[in-house]
Amino acid sequence: MRSKELSKELQDRIVSSHRSGEGYQNISAALKVPKNTVASIILKLKKIGTTQTLPRSGRLAKLSNQGRRALVREVTKNLMVTLTELLSSSVEMGEPSRRTTISAALHQSGLKYSQTMRNKILWSNETKIELFGLNAKRHVWRKPGTIPMVKHGGGSIMLWGCFSAERTGRIVRIKGKMNGAKYREILDENLLQSTQDLRLERRFTFQQDNDPKHTAKTTQEWLQDKSLNILEWPSQSPDLNPIKHLWRDLTIAVQRCSPSNLTE
Known part of the structure; x- marks a missing residue:
């Protein structure tokens, strides 16, 4: 006897828990769903981009003009969107399509997802580097009753x-308090100058996350005044910004130098 398919709401909760880092065992226990079922749903998501059941027979219809335009809008708004995500979008639109169909449709619309598109993105972010390690405690030897002290200039750098x-x-x-005004000052003095140094074309795409300083009305007005193309960034998303790897390497380099103050 064929088992009853899980409701869409329950499948969505399984997917949400998986994306938040929960393991199959924990998801199974929390939602009272067999572990094998959880694994099957996640495998299906990774394989076809959706947990919904696709048509099993017959040839998939070609994308309608409306469907093609919708996918083109999705790509132009988010250069980071993947083919798997577009596949899922086609299902949600009621026009389930193959990967090759979607790729061909985008190609006919003049879009070619390639490294060239990524090359035109200017990634940005802020970070704080702790002088004595990445937000970690440092254990030292000292006599009982003595007061631990840090050399003048210790702390962190933004x-x-x-x-x-x-x-x-x-x-x-970044010196002083980091607020919207300070952020716009940094952009004004360094953003376009960086694009010139990197020889980016005028039609580059600028990436910033959804920090309140970045999404403030005055900041958005500044970006619009400069006619900048902004990469749409999903809210409450995992850290997808590749600049985190640069910050990690820089943090490791600082730790290896073992500076005793900010000047060093």
């Missing part, structure tokens, strides 16, 4: 930086 697929752009030390 940085803003950017980079493209070619190389790094400018890295700026």
Whole structure:
């Protein structure tokens, strides 16, 4: 006897728990769903991009003009969207299509997802580097009753930086309180200058996350005034920004130098 298919709501909860880092065993226990069923749903998601059941017979219809335009809008708004995500979108639109069909439709519309598109993105972000390690405690030997002290100038340093697929752009030390005004000042002095240094074309795409300083009305007005194309960034998303790898390497380099103050 064929088992009853899980409701869409329950399948969505399984997917959400998986994307938040939960393991199959924990998801199974929390939602009272067999572990094998959880694994099957996640495998199906990874394989075809959706948990919904696709038509089993017959040839998939070609994309309608309306469906093609919808996918083109999705790609132009988010250069990071994957073919698997587009496949899922086609199912949600009621026009389930093959990967080859979607690729061909986008190609006919003049879009070619390639490394060239990524090369035109200027990634940016801020980070804080702890002088004595990444937000970690440092254990030291001292006599009982003595007061632990840190040399003058110890603490952390706040940085803003950017980079493209070619190389790094400018890295700026943030002095004082980091707010919207300070952020716009950094952009005004370093953003376009970095694009010139990196030889990016005028039609580059600027990436920033959804930090309140970045999405503030005054910041958005500044970006619009500069006629910049902004990469749409999903809210409450995992850290997808590749600049995190640059910050990690920089943090490791600082730790290896073992500086005793910010000047060093």
